[in-house]
Amino acid sequence: MLQMAITGIICGALLGFVMQRGRFCLTGGFRDMYIAKDNRIFYALLIAIAIQAVGVYALIGFGVFDYAATPFSLWATVIGAYVFGIGIIFAGGCATGTWYRAGEGLIGSWIALAFYMLVAAIMKSGPLGQFTTTARSNTIGTDSMADTLGINVWWLIGLLVVIVAIIVFCELKKPRVKIPGLKPKKTGIAHVLFEKRWHPFVTASLIGLIAIIAWPLSAATGRVFGLGVTTPSANILQYLVSGNLDFINWGVFLVLGIFLGSFFGAKMSGEFRLRTPDTKTVVRSGAGGVLMGFGASLAGGCSIGNGLVMTAMMSWSGWIALIFMILGVWTASYFVFVRPAKQKMAARAQSSANA
Amino acid sequence: MKKTLEVLGMVCPFPLIEAKDAMQQLQLGDELEVQFDCTQGTESLPRWAAEAGHEVTNYEQLGEASWTITIKKNA
Numbered sequence: 136m137l138q139m140a141i142t143g144i145i146c147g148a149l150l151g152f153v154m155q156r157g158r159f160c161l162t163g164g165f166r167d168m169y170i171a172k173d174n175r176i177f178y179a180l181l182i183a184i185a186i187q188a189v190g191v192y193a194l195i196g197f198g199v200f201d202y203a204a205t206p207f208s209l210w211a212t213v214i215g216a217y218v219f220g221i222g223i224i225f226a227g228g229c230a231t232g233t234w235y236r237a238g239e240g241l242i243g244s245w246i247a248l249a250f251y252m253l254v255a256a257i258m259k260s261g262p263l264g265q266f267t268t269t270a271r272s273n274t275i276g277t278d279s280m281a282d283t284l285g286i287n288v289w290w291l292i293g294l295l296v297v298i299v300a301i302i303v304f305c306e307l308k309k310p311r312v313k314i315p316g317l318k319p320k321k322t323g324i325a326h327v328l329f330e331k332r333w334h335p336f337v338t339a340s341l342i343g344l345i346a347i348i349a350w351p352l353s354a355a356t357g358r359v360f361g362l363g364v365t366t367p368s369a370n371i372l373q374y375l376v377s378g379n380l381d382f383i384n385w386g387v388f389l390v391l392g393i394f395l396g397s398f399f400g401a402k403m404s405g406e407f408r409l410r411t412p413d414t415k416t417v418v419r420s421g422a423g424g425v426l427m428g429f430g431a432s433l434a435g436g437c438s439i440g441n442g443l444v445m446t447a448m449m450s451w452s453g454w455i456a457l458i459f460m461i462l463g464v465w466t467a468s469y470f471v472f473v474r475p476a477k478q479k480m481a482a483r484a485q486s487s488a489n490a
Numbered sequence: 491m492k493k494t495l496e497v498l499g500m501v502c503p504f505p506l507i508e509a510k511d512a513m514q515q516l517q518l519g520d521e522l523e524v525q526f527d528c529t530q531g532t533e534s535l536p537r538w539a540a541e542a543g544h545e546v547t548n549y550e551q552l553g554e555a556s557w558t559i560t561i562k563k564n565a
Binding site for chain 2: 155158160163166167170227236239240241243312313314315316317318332401405406407408410411412413416472476479
């Protein structure tokens with residue numbers, strides 16, 4: 136238990152710190168692919184996936200732990216991921232994003248988190264538990280892409296690494312606009328850790344490395360998986376209301392670590408303050424949390440569990456969830472950002488035409 | 491002319507959306523000051539200004555999670 140608590144919290148704290156300082160937001164990244172035609176964060180995610188894939192399959196190759204693919208719940212993954220994508224736009228952050236923004240002191244994220252945990256617990260061991268089990272029991276074949284294709288998984292990893300290398304090369308070759316920054320008030324290591332802007336690709340590489348070390352650390356405590364947010368978030372609530380210690384696992388300490396690491400990063404950088412949202416944001420955050428909890432439980436993972444980890448494991452569920460999550464984000468973005476902006480423009484054109 | 495936009499309490503990406511909208515209504519050479527407390531805005535606002543060809547004339551942190559940026563319309 137002590138080992139679980141220590142390694143889980145340290146791993147989570149590293150992740151929370153890196154995400155907070157690196158401003159790593161998958162929701163924003165997926166959204167900007169559509170509303171700003173900007174793919175940088177998506178590319179950064181691919182970097183993190185590729186690094187993790189190489190590291191984790193190397194560890195498996197060296198026999199550090201075993202990993203076996205489960206059957207693939209196609210429809211639950213498709214629908215769950217799509218609903219999750221809609222939810223993270225309303226909540227203003229994905230599951231991990233919500234944990235780390237909670238650490239920055241955003242009350243809106245606390246509300247999203249509470250509803251997310253609640254609905255995930257309802258979907259796992261509550262009244263909707265049977266529904267989740269039934270929906271996910273509808274499977275088609277193996278979840279392993281390599282097994283389906285009848286090839287060695289390293290071919291897929293190699294392909295991903297090549298694609299990512301080409302993308303990084305092209306992105307770094309692009310002429311860079313100088314982004315004005317704040318005047319530095321710190322120097323040396325304090326400046327790098329608590330002030331400097333981090334390039335998203337650097338942040339993503341660090342996240343890829345953290346995702347690798349998560350596997351052996353978690354496996355050592357009996358939980359053979361990497362980073363995960365949804366199940367552990369639900370586990371916290373399940374433990375709190377049942378007192379059953381079986382709900383406590385490495386992942387629980389991981390998510391608590393994300394909160395602590397982000398709080399530390401924000402506090403040290405002068406970016407922590409309790410911030411209360413307006414009524415509209417409260418309602419939106421709560422609704423987002425509900426959709427996130429429902430979607431992630433149905434899909435068997437959130438943007439980290441499916442989007443970062445199962446993708447690196449070269450599983451169908453990971454990549455298909457990633458695609459539908461992004462489509463969900465785009466759908467919600469249209470209604471939350473694009474359409475209101477268009478309506479405002481039209482109204483303005485109308486009023487100036489009348490004037 | 492200088493216009494002040496206060497987007498305190500708004501979370502990403504709304505500070506940026508509001509700033510873009512306000513900028514559209516300004517004339518060339520006008521300045522827009524945005525006061526914000528969304529951490530992600532420290533990245534998205536100056537990036538947008540630079541990429542859109544505007545000039546950042548002032549950018550500072552006022553206190554814990556509180557910033558101001560002034561952008562001059564150049565494009």
